[in-house]
Amino acid sequence: MEFTELLKFIDLEDQRLKNYYGNYIDEEKRILARTVKLTEELGELCNEVLAANSLQRKQKLDKSDKNNLGEEFADVIITALLLSKSMNIDIQKVLQAKIIKINERYK
Template identity: 45%
Template sequence: MEMNELFEFVEAEHKRLTKYYNSEEDLNKKYRMFAKLIEETGELSEAILASDAFQRKEKLESFNEKLEHEFADVVICALILSKEMNVDMKKALKEKIEKIKKRKY
């Protein structure tokens, strides 16, 4: 998937969710979106624990697929939240990557 496809999906999903939850004027929407991001981060944490077998046996089944999906969920939720908060993520990512590249280790 190309980055533009991802950002187009995020734009469409943000619109779809806003319409679905009838939340155009909802002042608390960003807080609920943040709570969703935290939920997905918790699920990613469980998948990471499972990948190292620090999880109950029944949760260890098919953890590779779950791990991939949980990473994707966190990225998508973060991008949707950034859209809600009018953050230009293409610009932010580009600037951050340039800043990281300049670090002296």
């Protein structure tokens, strides 16, 4: 999948979520909701990482589905992209700049 294809999906999902939840009076409420959602998804990812490494109680491990780990990574990425869209971040531009910055550490 190309990154631009992912960003097109984010635009579509952003519109679908706005249609579902309705338009807030101000964008701050949507930003707050998406920030909280990101922490929820990050918690779910942490849960799956613990399960994948058998670092949970047996009862939780028995209910664990190993297929959820990848899905939770996807949830974190999608939710972070939706939040960045709400905050008018040009994520492609900032990611490119960040990659350059990281690469320069190793020169």
